[in-house]
Amino acid sequence: MPPVIEVEGLVKRFGAFTSVDDLTLSVSKGEVFGLLGSNGAGKTTTIRMLCGLLTPTSGSARVLGMDVARNPEGIKRRIGYMTQRFSLYDDLTVRQNLRFFGGVYGLRGHALGERTDWAVVTAGLEGKEDLLTRSLPGGWKQRLALACAVLHDPKVVFLDEPTGGVDPISRRRFWTLIDAMAGEGITLIVTTHYLDEAERCDRIALMHAGRLVALGTVAELKEVFAGRVLLEVACPRALEAQAQLEGQAWVLESAVFGTRLHVVVADAEEGRRRIEEALSGSGNVPAEVERIVPSLEDVFIHCIEAEEAARAARGVAS
């Protein structure tokens, strides 16, 4: 079966600024695909190109077999898109919003009524049909926005930071909805800042400054630490400790996480001994040095630092 989304060498420039730089990936049917990265990493630009809203500068992208540059209208008819802000009409009721978007998607009569009812049940808004959207809590608006985006039964759904500003319980409920849709064979592409959400994706692409820096399942991404060990150091002055440890040949990587320091070394026992040795000399004695399982955040910091280093090297070379 061919992938639902195929992106190859995709580039988008705005003037001199390159928002998306040589992106290649593919997504298969029924996958929940996470697109991660900081603000300005190029996630939204990528999604807008895949939705047919923006024309790529170069490279190609196909959604459901249709080229985004050649057939954006065909793509728009078959996909669902939920924008960063829940784009609903605040001054219409829940049902009016659903019927409006249904009408815009060309649903009519019986089908429109059926899909509207389905959406109300799916979004868990039974009994709230005649409430003004303005009066709904954030989590409900978010589910209504998703319901509006999938009224026309699209096979691919793009969600651009769908859970911004929503409470954790609503986020959880929203993800249950996403998993249910994936179970029905719908392909979902989700952008997010939240790493706990990223862990719920089947596969993740990490973008940094327009470039793809990591791609794979959560387990695959954690493989970058294979053969190496991550130690968490709790010492009084983490920043000072990092400055002290960095540059030592046996410290492969280090990063500060709040009051703690993460240090990557080749061997757990030897690493622990050397850290204690180095830090006790400066009176910054670690209370604890513990071997931990790398989190996605560790992976991302590793990937982004590697990318930055590569970029700097390219800059020197050119």
Place this chain on the structure above:
Amino acid sequence: MSLRKVWAIAGKELRQASRDPLSLAMLLGVPTMMLVMYGYAINFDVRHVRLAVRDLDKSAASRDLVASFVNSTYFDQVADLAANADLERLTERRVARAILAIPEGYARDLEAGRVAKVQLILDGADANTATTVLGYASALIGAANARMFLASPAAERVNRSPIDYQPRVWYNPELRSTQFLVPGLVGFILMLTAVVSTALSVVREKERGTLEQLRVTSLRPSELIAGKVLPYLGISLTATAIILVAARLLFGVSVRGPYLDLFVATLIYLIGALGFGLLVSSFADTQAMAFQVAMVTSMLPAIFLSGFIFPIRSMPLAVQVLTYAVPARYFNVILRGVILKGAGLASYGRDVAFLVLYATAVMGVAYARLTRKEV
């Protein structure tokens, strides 16, 4: 174009409008309010001018002349001055705007067939009013002359006034300025409300992000534009009807020409105005900006460059050329024709053609700008 989708948009606009009764009342009520305000405020008619009289002749003839001023209702006599009265103080303190001075010997001169002298002193600080008052006074004196001339023996008439001058003013015989202003007001008010309401309705969707959501649906731009324009066209036409009823009740301005022609002209004019609103929305990103741009670009030309208040023929040539791009200019001509003269559209082919041209051009550019793809 799918009518169903157009209707989905139009129905949503109307639902939103009904949810916001204040805005709807503004759209329908403000035009009438403006009509009332401007109709009473922009009134070039001058009546009840305060007149001081210095009648030193105190004869039956001089009293007749004063009476003809007062009876005209254009003048109210506020003072009767003695010979030594300080005339300047009167005008400085605005006790009187005009002073009629009749010297001693006025009746005697008339009796003797000599030219009798009468002086009118006017406060010229407000030039417009002064000009109007001067016109009234000249007409009153002219009428008095004519009466005396007819009363005099036939033998003496020869050589005195060979031309029998009888001016007539058509369509607005009393030269009431409301008659002339109401059609202009309709054009100005419709332009303002139509441009502002459409511009805001599109920019609001830009601000809320719903426009982006609509762009990912299979909705065609033409469907979106038609769905946006239709409800506001209906609201603006309703506002027009309200204005016309109000104009009739308040100012006695009734439509003398065919209503169908009035409707067609208004429809073409409104399509141009709504298109201009769409054009504004394609430039503005916030409602505040859209409101300001829409106000300035629709209101100023409709007041100053449309012939609404200031006659186009007396403008400098460069400005006259500019007025060709102002649709209100053509609409005013047509409305004055249909409302005051009872004419049909057939007499205004050129103006209708210009309105159609404007509507087509503006809609075309707005369409192109709203459908252009981001790059």
